[in-house]
Amino acid sequence: MSNQPSILKTGDWIKGTLLTGELVIGYIENLDAKGNAVKAKIVTSDNKTIEGKTIPLLNRQIKKIPDTHIKNKEQIQFLIDLALETGDEEWFIELTTKLNSMRELAQGVS
Incomplete structure (x- = not known):
């Protein structure tokens, strides 16, 4: 599970394995100056x-989770819950704006 340091940036969602073998999923809060490690907020783990x-996690322990393309309102609602759980206000606002746009579009069609 390795990544080139230049690919990773603050806010990226990652998954990885601790040296003790447990799975972790979270997002990058800070990158070290040398590009060998990150500090990640753990959202879920074994x-x-x-x-x-x-x-702290070494870059070799983690892999960036690819950005997803949201296809339906259930996905957005799940991500809104995740944004609330992680305290990410900017992401919450972005997601609720998308959800409201989808609702307005659906009302215009019916």
Whole structure:
């Protein structure tokens, strides 16, 4: 699970494996100056004690999760819940704007 450091940036969603073998999923809060490690906010993990915490991870331990293209309102609602859970206000606003646009479009069609 390796990535080139230049590909990773703050805010990217990542998945990885801790040195102890547990799976982690979260997003990058900081990159180190040398480009060898990140500090990631863990949203979910096999190790429930680290969920919600920011931990350091080596780039070789993680892989960037590709950006998704939202196709329906259920996906947006799930991501809105995730934005609320992680406290990401900017993402929450972006998602609710998309959801409202979808609703307006659906009302215009019916």
